[in-house]
Amino acid sequence: MSLTFRIVFGDAQNMAEVPDGTVHLVVTSPPYFNAPFDYPDLFPSYDVYCATMRTVAKEIWRVLMDGRIACIVCDDVLVNGERYPIVSDLTKIFMEVGFRYRDRLVWLKPEGYIRISRRSGVLLQHPYPLYFYPDNVQESVLIFQKGRFDYRSVPEEVREASRLDLNEYQKRKWYLNVWHITNVLPLKGRLEEDIAAFPEELVRRLILLFSHKGETVLDPFLGSGTTMKVARLLGRSCIGYELDLELLPIIRQKVGMDNASLLDDAQFEVIIRNDARHLRTWLSEQVKQRRSAARNAQGHSKRLER
Numbered sequence: 001m002s003l004t005f006r007i008v009f010g011d012a013q014n015m016a017e018v019p020d021g022t023v024h025l026v027v028t029s030p031p032y033f034n035a036p037f038d039y040p041d042l043f044p045s046y047d048v049y050c051a052t053m054r055t056v057a058k059e060i061w062r063v064l065m066d067g068r069i070a071c072i073v074c075d076d077v078l079v080n081g082e083r084y085p086i087v088s089d090l091t092k093i094f095m096e097v098g099f100r101y102r103d104r105l106v107w108l109k110p111e112g113y114i115r116i117s118r119r120s121g122v123l124l125q126h127p128y129p130l131y132f133y134p135d136n137v138q139e140s141v142l143i144f145q146k147g148r149f150d151y152r153s154v155p156e157e158v159r160e161a162s163r164l165d166l167n168e169y170q171k172r173k174w175y176l177n178v179w180h181i182t183n184v185l186p187l188k189g190r191l192e193e194d195i196a197a198f199p200e201e202l203v204r205r206l207i208l209l210f211s212h213k214g215e216t217v218l219d220p221f222l223g224s225g226t227t228m229k230v231a232r233l234l235g236r237s238c239i240g241y242e243l244d245l246e247l248l249p250i251i252r253q254k255v256g257m258d259n260a261s262l263l264d265d266a267q268f269e270v271i272i273r274n275d276a277r278h279l280r281t282w283l284s285e286q287v288k289q290r291r292s293a294a295r296n297a298q299g300h301s302k303r304l305e306r
């Protein structure tokens with residue numbers, strides 16, 4: 001089977017390279033507004049963030065085939081002590097663009113793998129009412145549909161080739177709206193370091209549940225290339241948009257662009273547009289400064305307690 005993989009470096013608000021109604025599934029995880037340890041100050045305001053997401057949602061609507069699904073992995077974000085309701089705002093934006101709100105799954109991460117901060121420690125220091133701040137171990141997977149799916153639009157042999165493994169479905173409890181999946185750990189030196197990558201298992205389930213073999217999956221916020229890697233492993237073509245040109249070597253490696261040992265007949269294309277940016281070095285520097293400021297503040301409050 002011949003599969004194609006296109007990576008476009010540029011802003012996903014414009015996906016002109018993708019013709020109308022040609023994508024079978026969208027799996028993506030948008031930037032988490034100005035999350036202090038991922039995207040500090042990437043957007044000038046929350047209004048600009050929401051407007052950007054609305055424009056991307058309209059593009060997703062345009063390129064998606066009738067009846068097909070868009071899965072948006074997201075979570076609310078805490079910036080300078082204020083919580084931004086990304087999950088509810090994205091739900092509203094996608095519905096206003098025309099999508100049916102089909103489901104919300106909860107992706108539950110194991111306790112002990114929390115990536116950022118343990119806010120619950122506040123209550124241990126101040127065991128009184130109103131000091132409760134829970135640690136976050138979940139994200140949402142919002143599932144939107146463009147109209148209704150007509151199963152007759154897919155040839156019978158393609159449906160058969162895409163049959164799901166009911167054993168795994170039952171055993172791993174895919175049928176629940178809470179999925180227990182370990183997150184990508186922020187280990188030093190790993191390919192996805194400093195990228196808020198989602199786990200391959202999450203993408204694998206979504207691709208198997210919502211697309212057929214040989215179809216095309218789009219990720220408008222490709223990041224390290226997780227969606228493209230999994231699409232390839234599952235025999236789907238993939239198109240990815242990514243603003244940050246500095247991620248090209250990581251995507252190349254993760255997707256196996258230079259790996260001839262994989263037995264598929266994959267065609268790769270990389271397009272670098274004028275609106276691509278260089279972000280990673282700058283963002284990593286900002287994140288380092290914030291981490292060291294947070295550590296200093298912690299040390300300061302510990303000294304005050306003694």
Ligand SMILES: C[S@@+](CC[C@H](N)C(=O)[O-])C[C@H]1O[C@@H](n2cnc3c(N)ncnc32)[C@H](O)[C@@H]1O
Pocket residue numbers: 010011012013028029030031032052192195196197198199220221222223224225226227241242243244279
């Ligand atoms: C949460 S990360 C995606 C991580 C990805 N799911 C993975 O597994 O590696 C969001 C990505 O969106 C990119 N991005 C931010 N704004 C964008 C835009 N307007 N168009 C395209 N990509 C954008 C960021 O550079 C970042 O790599």
